[in-house]
Amino acid sequence: MNFAITEMTSIFGTAATRSDIGLAGLAASGGLIAVGVAISLWRKLELERSLLWAALRALVQLLIVGWALQLVVDPDDPLYWSALWLACMLAFAAWTTAQRAAGVPQVLPLALLAYALSGLVTLGVLFGFGVYELEGRTIVPLAGIVVGNSLSATVLVSRQLLVAAREQRGVIEGRLALGLSAGDAFQPHLREALRTALVPQIETTKAVGIVALPGAMVGLILAGVEPADAVKVQISVMYLVLGSVATTTTVMSLGISRQMFTPAQQLRRF
Amino acid sequence: MGAPDAFSLRGVAAGPVAEPILRDITVDLPNDGITVIVGPSGSGKSTLLRLLNRLDDPVAGEVRWRGRALTEMRPDELRRQVGTVFQRPPLFAGSVLDNLRVALPDIDESRALHVLDHVGLPAALLERAATDLSGGEAQRMCVARALLTKPMVVLADEPTAALDAEARRTIEELARQLADEGTPLIWVSHDTAQLRRLADHVLAIVDGGVAAFGHLAELDVSDDPVVRRLVGAL
Numbered sequence: 001m002n003f004a005i006t007e008m009t010s011i012f013g014t015a016a017t018r019s020d021i022g023l024a025g026l027a028a029s030g031g032l033i034a035v036g037v038a039i040s041l042w043r044k045l046e047l048e049r050s051l052l053w054a055a056l057r058a059l060v061q062l063l064i065v066g067w068a069l070q071l072v073v074d075p076d077d078p079l080y081w082s083a084l085w086l087a088c089m090l091a092f093a094a095w096t097t098a099q100r101a102a103g104v105p106q107v108l109p110l111a112l113l114a115y116a117l118s119g120l121v122t123l124g125v126l127f128g129f130g131v132y133e134l135e136g137r138t139i140v141p142l143a144g145i146v147v148g149n150s151l152s153a154t155v156l157v158s159r160q161l162l163v164a165a166r167e168q169r170g171v172i173e174g175r176l177a178l179g180l181s182a183g184d185a186f187q188p189h190l191r192e193a194l195r196t197a198l199v200p201q202i203e204t205t206k207a208v209g210i211v212a213l214p215g216a217m218v219g220l221i222l223a224g225v226e227p228a229d230a231v232k233v234q235i236s237v238m239y240l241v242l243g244s245v246a247t248t249t250t251v252m253s254l255g256i257s258r259q260m261f262t263p264a265q266q267l268r269r270f
Numbered sequence: 271m272g273a274p275d276a277f278s279l280r281g282v283a284a285g286p287v288a289e290p291i292l293r294d295i296t297v298d299l300p301n302d303g304i305t306v307i308v309g310p311s312g313s314g315k316s317t318l319l320r321l322l323n324r325l326d327d328p329v330a331g332e333v334r335w336r337g338r339a340l341t342e343m344r345p346d347e348l349r350r351q352v353g354t355v356f357q358r359p360p361l362f363a364g365s366v367l368d369n370l371r372v373a374l375p376d377i378d379e380s381r382a383l384h385v386l387d388h389v390g391l392p393a394a395l396l397e398r399a400a401t402d403l404s405g406g407e408a409q410r411m412c413v414a415r416a417l418l419t420k421p422m423v424v425l426a427d428e429p430t431a432a433l434d435a436e437a438r439r440t441i442e443e444l445a446r447q448l449a450d451e452g453t454p455l456i457w458v459s460h461d462t463a464q465l466r467r468l469a470d471h472v473l474a475i476v477d478g479g480v481a482a483f484g485h486l487a488e489l490d491v492s493d494d495p496v497v498r499r500l501v502g503a504l
Contacts, residue, residue, distance in 0.1 A: 170360045173360070177356075178415065178419060179346045188362075188363065264327060266327070266345075
């Protein structure tokens with residue numbers, strides 16, 4: 001089975017040739033930062049330094065990423081460079097999650113597992129069904145979409161479960177005292193945390209194309225790709241985001257739930 | 271020969287390992303009537319109660335329930351045999367009926383009404399949101415919910431501490447009714463007057479150890495003035 005987006009790998013390929021805005025263009029677009037700075041000065045927001053710093057950081061970071069991506073996207077490059085990139089991305093995402101959700105038991109290994117499983121499932125589908133060809137040009141950007149979009153939802157679900165275990169202790173132990181298993185006693189809180197993490201993503205997916213034009217599609221259109229083709233890529237990306245957020249948050253929340261209780265089905269103290 | 275013991279504790283220590291709240295507790299809690307656990311604040315009354323339904327484990331010693339070590343039982347099986355009523359009634363989302371269904375998922379309406387009647391709550395409350403109940407109603411609903419698992423004993427951790435006098439009286443009457451019907455209670459209290467109204471047996475805990483255990487009349491004449499003060503001896 002081979003879906004039609006093999007042609008879209010060529011979209012990724014042709015994009016670069018039509019998208020060179022040049023240094024002058026880049027500098028001109030950077031001039032838009034001046035608008036933000038002017039507003040900050042006008043309204044005395046005291047955000048000028050932050051704005052300039054953010055713009056400079058984004059420029060440097062993306063230039064470095066662009067340079068590094070060159071190392072993996074060439075068809076002649078061995079895939080293990082992509083695999084290495086992927087491993088670093090997963091490790092960094094897991095570390096970031098652990099920093100932002102401090103206090104969650106076993107957060108680092110759980111986050112690593114969640115991102116890895118999510119990547120395996122979602123990229124497994126895309127590459128397994130031949131939606132994209134398995135090469136550096138596709139692996140790294142798609143994995144980046146998986147991890148990047150899952151990060152905030154994973155942190156959110158982790159924090160919410162920790163808060164539930166701390167603040168809803170009486171209710172959880174009330175269910176345990178009635179003879180419910182740890183899983184059943186925690187189920188309402190797990191469900192609520194997962195809904196909180198997933199609903200914004202679902203709403204974003206519903207609004208796509210109406211409220212806002214998504215980034216990948218806009219980027220492809222600006223790069224000269226036909227809108228109809230860009231839309232197909234965007235749709236696959238949206239589904240990838242939905243699938244990866246759902247998988248990551250589910251794995252993470254199930255793992256955390258297990259860590260919340262002792263083998264004797266007692267709620268641990270955090 | 272009296273009824274077999276409900277709980278047997280041998281050399282039990284509990285709380286933080288470095289500084290246990292309970293130290294070397296050895297006592298047999300009877301399987302009848304109302305046993306009131308009394309002691310100063312922080313003496314370990316609630317800590318002890320949480321060991322009996324295994325919401326916590328001791329750091330040393332052993333707890334047995336009707337002769338079986340708690341660690342040999344499935345926690346969910348134990349907790350359905352050992353009902354618990356908390357100081358602050360844990361209310362679950364939904365109506366009173368939804369709350370009862372957490373304990374007994376396939377409960378029908380007639381059984382639900384029967385158990386509400388048993389704890390003195392009107393049928394009209396069945397569809398009311400649990401969060402809309404008064405403090406006394408909520409506590410009685412929690413007793414009803416706990417009774418649905420057909421517990422052989424009920425643990426009560428200061429269940430009237432947050433209630434007004436009228437609600438407190440109805441909960442005490444309910445406790446006496448349950449005990450008289452054959453369901454023993456182990457009741458933590460810091461209220462001396464309540465202890466004297468309810469207790470068939472008294473366990474006095476001081477500084478994490480057993481200061482005294484026996485019938486109220488026995489503790490009234492204890493040699494230990496702390497015990498006599500705890501039970502409000504006249």
